[in-house]
Amino acid sequence: MSFSSFSRPLVSPTTPQSVSGANTLSIESMFGQIMEVVLKSRSEIAELRQECTELRQANLSLERQVREGIVAAQLRSPHLGTPGFNTPAPSSPQLRAKSPFLNSSSIPSLAVPPSIHIASPLGINSATSYPFGPIREIPGFYVVIPAGGAGTRLWPLSRENHPKFLLDVTLQGRSLIQATWDRLLPLTGADRLTVVAGPAHVRSIHEQLPDLLPPNLFCEPGPKDSMAAIGLAAAILAQRDSDAVIGSFAADHMISGDDAFLTAVSEAVQVAHKGYLVTIGIAPSHPSTGFGYVRLGERLDISEAPNARLVSSFKEKPDARTAAAYIATGSYRWNAGMFVTKATFLLELLREYKPELEEGLRKIAAVWDDESRRNKVLEEVWPGLEKIAIDHAVAEPAALGGRVAVVPATFGWDDVGDFSSIAELLPAEANQPRILGDSGLVLTEQVAGGIVVPGSGRLVACLGVDDLVIVDMPDTLLVTTRARSQEVKRLVKKAKDAGWRALL
Template sequence: MKQKPYIVIMAGGIGSRFWPYSRKNKPKQFLDVLGTGRSLLQMTYDRFREVADPSRFLIVTHKNYLHLVLDQLPELKSDQILSEPLQKNTANCIAYSAYKIHAFEPDATLIVTPSDHLILRENRFQESIKKALDAAQEEGHLITLGIKPNRPETGYGYIQYHEDIQQGPAQKVKTFTEKPNAKLAKAFFESGDFVWNSGMFVWKVKSLIDAFKAHMPDVAEVFEEGIEHFGKNTEEEFLNRAYTLVKNISIDYGILEKSDQVYVVLGDFGWSDLGSWRSLHEIRDKDEHDNVVEANGMLFDTHHSYIKSDSEKLVVVQGLENYLINDTENVLLICKLDAEKKFREFVSNARKKGEDFV
């Protein structure tokens, strides 16, 4: 591969499962969740600087977060921030970036990554990325990074692969199942035959566009029209129209479940998608009772819980098991630690109380 890849960072989500710490005006990707002095977006950028120069980065985000990206990544130029007028899920986010890059460099290779993941073993991660880049050079192949699961998680996609069919370091995917129910996730986990889809992808831009034409022709038709607008003063007008024409769908449902050209590179690099308070609880330091305490707290008979408060008030907790207590700005949240499926309902009802609460 002569030219370095483009790095496409998806940074347009609202982070509702981290509410009320993550808010509409500043979602979790822009927060220093891990206390490192860098936001999750900045940590993602730092990680991929090992792979590509700043000029090869594109950040796709909602128009409301354009200023946050520019503030946090001042080394990027404004035309490297792709501003979506509506949040229409990952298929359209990826299509926008792919068709725009294809208009200027049709032989490019793309690495697509979320902005809010944690990688603990950076050296191993870089090795996996190199393998994926090599595998992606085969025409038509779509490469994802797969992670060995440690629990029956319903929030991730699951990949079953052919052990005897390889393309270099990548295994051919047999089945791709996006976010199974609890019973199916348990069966996948116990079988030992499945890995999690990390949500990170590597592909030639031409391979991806061919996949859009084959499996999402409606999206392909819309974004092909953008070729004559990308990089011009008509781009915003085109996007405003285009995003009203495409449906809200993930790349997983739209292409990966349908294509027979998906391959997986297996990775073991200490990955977490930091998608919920429970996933953050897993990687934070805990006391002897498996509690994460980020507060001026006093805990009694409390186990496997997460206590976080931004204020100096004393937080006294007694008799809780598997609970989240989060006191952030004008919202106090008390719920089960594993209640992430309820968070959209929480946020929806909080909005009825007033936009200041979301």
């Protein structure tokens, strides 16, 4: 029955029934209007969906064009291969990392987009670039790369004997430690670039970094956290050069934007010469609960480092609400664990706050160049050293005394802490899972998001599952969700307790 049929009067207007009929007519008329609005809304929603589909297709086409344009530009001008800085190719050969999943020649090379230097809202000096000129090397500056940890959140891809810093997790053809070497080499040259690592990783590091000088690889007998590793390097380098300024940069972090990075490091060196322990604060892109924070204090009046400030305080990893409040103030930066300082000044701080640790490290450094004596002293001293992070050992207490500075920086940074982080670094079509390895080994149907690591060589097929993490290795299969990828280390502990030590 059409709505128009209700317009015919059923009884005389003067009867009581006519009032009831009028009410019925009014209700049905309203219902008809509602239906018209609903139908119109459905039509508009359908049009919006069509527009969204067209926009997604246009974006995918644009992304392909950008990637193809970048590759073409690099082919035309090979010397422009490093974004943001015309850094010459490193002397180390471009070897693929010896990782479990990099055994297929079909793994694509991911084009690196040109970096965009975005000035942080810190005032007129925020976009100031350090005047490197044609020479970027910083005299008297030594790089320390602590290469430790097992990367348990990336298990079973990362193992104790082959941790994440030895893996190429971005399909660039270079492992994380190789990328770190490439990034820092222009500042020091190979003769002032050092690595601190455990005995299990010495051989792999030398294979991946053939230009690393043997005397510059400091082997620590066992893990004692960052203070002992960085302190050991500082003590040894202070023996070699009493004026040495050292910069500590983790082996397993991702950085984009060479210009902004090198500028920040150069400013930090200038501040370190003034007698500060200097950290580099990363402009936060979101209220992360997985990182510590640095609160910016007063601006330092150092002409060579216009962005430098005192550190007001360090903050531990906050909850989501606190992290959002930090970012809203504009006065907080992520603490990326990058520290630059005079080697002797770091030892002075250590002597003040952790005297036993400083004394032990000095004993080791005093005999380091004598291998027979070194091994004996290491056996006697190293086991008794305190296991503590550099933040807790010296940075936090020194900040209270106004002896810690921060250089706010604008380069992109990620500590590649879990599979969700890796997924963000990999290319993929819209709403499709990221694939770390041979994409020919992954079949999906109605699958959105997530990451798949086909490391066993067999086919991985997924149907109707979203945002999963699937890591298929020859001896182990991990399945979780991106939302819970930070908790993988709990499985590692359970596997250890259950007797699966050989798989860790």
